[in-house]
Amino acid sequence: MVSRTIAGFARLQKRESLRDSVGNALRAAIVSGAMRPGDVHSAPAIGNMLGVSPTPVREAMLDLVREGMVEALPNKGYRVTEISDADLDAIAAVRQLLEPPVVGETTPMIPAEDLPALRRLAEAIVEAVEREDLVGYIEADRVFHLSLLEHAHNPVLSTIVSDLRTRTRLLGLTPLLESGQLRASAAEHHELLDLIEARDGAAAEALMHRHIAHVRSEWAGPRSPDAAPAPSQVPDQRF
Numbered sequence: 001m002v003s004r005t006i007a008g009f010a011r012l013q014k015r016e017s018l019r020d021s022v023g024n025a026l027r028a029a030i031v032s033g034a035m036r037p038g039d040v041h042s043a044p045a046i047g048n049m050l051g052v053s054p055t056p057v058r059e060a061m062l063d064l065v066r067e068g069m070v071e072a073l074p075n076k077g078y079r080v081t082e083i084s085d086a087d088l089d090a091i092a093a094v095r096q097l098l099e100p101p102v103v104g105e106t107t108p109m110i111p112a113e114d115l116p117a118l119r120r121l122a123e124a125i126v127e128a129v130e131r132e133d134l135v136g137y138i139e140a141d142r143v144f145h146l147s148l149l150e151h152a153h154n155p156v157l158s159t160i161v162s163d164l165r166t167r168t169r170l171l172g173l174t175p176l177l178e179s180g181q182l183r184a185s186a187a188e189h190h191e192l193l194d195l196i197e198a199r200d201g202a203a204a205e206a207l208m209h210r211h212i213a214h215v216r217s218e219w220a221g222p223r224s225p226d227a228a229p230a231p232s233q234v235p236d237q238r239f
Helices: 020-031 043-050 055-068 084-108 112-130 134-151 154-168 174-179 181-197 201-219
Strands: 069-073 079-081
Touching: 020 043, 043 055, 043 069, 043 079, 055 069, 055 079, 069 112, 069 174, 084 154, 084 181, 084 201, 112 134, 112 174, 112 181, 134 154, 134 181, 181 201
Parallel strands: none
Antiparallel strands: 069 079
16 A cells, blocks of 8 residues: 555645654654555655655654654655554453552652652643543543652663553554543543552552453554555545
């Protein structure tokens, strides 16, 4: 598949780094599902859609390659990274082994003075859902959970979990936003903080298990490979 017009793309204003602007637009398209796993896009075609030259597109794509969101294809362009159901199951299983026990163990040790910052992050997650900002949601969610894990003082753990979380953001979240499932997931962050403030490690660990299960069953639920994309996502015009 080659590049096509992508829903949500708008011609960029040259007020900030074009590399950053293009990168943010591409991340939003991947997270929303407008750029689907397996799609191949060329820098010139994307540059034409965004109203920029191919150079900042290539620079931004290199950032996304490092983040694991796209793969570079020599002489072809960039392919949105694909992830299988088996991969998703494996990632969820590893996260279940790592994150809930750490949250349970560190709940009594998280300083009270750190809780307001965590509460602001939890609220940022909810607010991102309310304004339908999927990229903002993913980023606030990432910072929230990695901030919790920092209290284990294990940088290897944080690095592993960060990598696993990056892989699970490769599937479009727009249907979950529209169904209300994303809103329910966002609210769980406040529930988790309530348990941490109460110093209830066992309950916090149990909630983390449920939260990760939601990530697998709702956020990244199996989708039929034959399912047709929404017409608004893939217009007939191709580049």
